[in-house]
Amino acid sequence: MKIATFNVNSIKARLPRVLEWLDEAAPDIVCLQEIKCIDENFPALEIEDRGYNLAVHGQKTYNGVALLSKFPLEDVTRGLPGNENDPQARYIEAFTGGLRVASIYLPNGNPRPGEKFDYKLDWMAHLTARARAILEWEEPVVLAGDYNVIPRDEDCFDPEGWREDALTQPESRAKFREIQFMGYTDALRQIRPSGQNYTFWDYQRGAWQKDNGLRIDHLMLSPQAADRLKDCQVDPAPRGREKASDHTPIWCEIEL
């Protein structure tokens, strides 16, 4: 079972890129973030033509997440349980193909300090609570998406330059580690304990050409998923194409 996550930065602007990536990478389950459209405007026909079922939690202009799966999507949850009055569409979860999968678009949190950073930490507290609740069910789980957290300095091209950024703050990193300490495994670091493995390069200042990247898109696995993890890779190719997203896909293979 191949599970991928991809922050597309507008599904409308990115549709040709996403379709060609689906054809070449052939993931079984896909978590999309920043679709930037309401549910009715999601290009469902083009995706369903590729054999995917889909569940969308959309929003006008900003945010928006979706799940694609070759298997039926059951028990679909839109928004984080316990955070029902959150106006921002950043979480969708479902049971599909024998796994529980969530597509996560965690708040950026800049500028910091301020209400954006407070919102980020509050949102992470709700995510942590959900992760803990799910863990008790002892299912294979993949919590995948754009976490907007650089877990360690080695995951950033310029740690000193990013020292004041919301993505590297001790509070952000501590909440990310809390998910690990309760029992979730960072799939990429399980398979590749060291090395860059960036998933994001800014559009500005030639970041892609200089390989000035960040590792902020993560696949977090419950023990029942981690025990069956076979591979995990960043796929940098989509970032180098015309009309690319500023993120690139990352995927893992789980033998169920």
Added chain:
DNA sequence: ATGGTAGTTTAACTA
């Protein structure tokens, strides 16, 4: 010190 890019939307926000 500023600006550099992209998307949505059409001036300003988010990233």
